[in-house]
Amino acid sequence: MSLRPVGTVALIGLGLIASSIAWSAKRAGQTRITGYDISPEVRETARRIGLCDQVCDTPADAVAEADLVILCVPVGAMGRVAEAVCPYLKPGAILSDVGSVKGSVIEAVTPFVPAGVDFIPAHPLAGTEHSGPEAGFAGLFDNRWCLIVPTQGTRPESTAALRAFWESLGANVDEMDAQHHDLVLAVTSHTPHLIAYTMVGVADDLRRVTDSEVIKYSAAGFRDFTRIAASDPTMWRDVFLSNKEATLEILGRFTEELFALQRAIRQGDGEHLHAYFTRTRAIRRGIIEAGQDTDAPDFGRGGAARK
Template identity: 55%
Template structure:
């Protein structure tokens, strides 16, 4: 049996993603020692009790000493300060990576600060739940989910290969992508949906108290799903929107134009237009199912992958083999 991919991994931030990565990497023998870094003593204590890290500290520089992998797992707004704090303590040959949902800002804030001889491989595991904190972590989070790596031009290929081995060893599918392209794609697939969810739930919260209580009491599936998304970490999402504002504003403008078109169709009774739109969106849902991206990010929740012949026929797919990973192409 081969040894671990990394002898020592430093986690800067031990919330849902950092905790899950540590648990998965340890389960599969991908890392040796894990050192955690968190601001509060309570978080550090929980991380050690749950086996997320062997030891922990509040000092980022102390956490990264002698680490051959540093994984930044904080909100992206904190990256610049973290990079400045850890740079003097990084060993030559170490790899710095991250899990943030915005990559151009990551490269802007971290890359220029790192010393020569340290490799920088930004990454983004496209997985998560609305829960936060070390106790929310679980080793299965990345199974059959994509991780996108956005190494800047000239990045050492061996460093990229090692980070790829870490993520694939945790069950993820890995694809490399230009950072700007990543930010545009995620603005549509992740950032805009969260913005819409926050807006819808905020609108409900501003209703009259009696009406709001009825909204809570009679929450249908759609609204319930929006509340789940809107329960995500507010600091993390504040930083995402501020650091990917150009791409978010672009897709938001397109969304507003589509909303206006639907509003006009409803007002003028244009049923054919509405039906055509709804058919197209239904077809896109089928494509998501076929790409094996329809299930919950939390395996402890029910999987919505079609299982009956009727459901599979509707989705236009063959019965999935549970031992076969999802497609690796885009």
């Protein structure tokens, strides 16, 4: 292979995803990791837990030697961070990111990318509801997808090197264009998150009426929603503002369908409901067959073995 070796990786922003990249790369064994975070406290924590080979106090130091620089900050901060980092990139380096939205990140970052540097946006489809430098772990990307969105003029060998890096972290890699990525994510991730946030907010209103009953009796469905709705507020604010069009489109479809089901309930149309629920059950089977989840009964119980 004529891959440029990814000898040193710089992680800019040391939250859940960056710390999981660091531990996963350490597990894979070949890569030197440098890191930077704008927060002195986060840098201190990262040093304390031994997160990177070197935690630097400036972005310039962190990226100076790096073959691959990954921006691991909220989508809304990508432009600012790219501006701070780009002047110090090594010629021939690859610049990438892990943002949940790709169109707006490309728009924000591209103006700062120097000649001789390939900017290849990426998005690992993995996460937990926790955040911060201590939330990461080596297995986060195992058998998860990482979507790579090569921009115009990217050298194929750079894309291949980034792909190899993500595969070394345990991920499966696919490529797609930014617009398509943002639509797919709007339906599989962004809109479901917004809905979960909304439902948890509604329950909170009711909780004020009925004391803590809603929390006390939160059944499986609602517990799953609260888990989703516990994700990082800044990250998700930026996602919705950055993927506005696709999210609003999917939300429009969602409310349309919801109103149809609501009408079926009001009219007592059991056939419509049963047919709809039977169809969604089949979709679940498709997901299990695609290997994206297991068939073990879980339903908000944390997956503990229970037989």
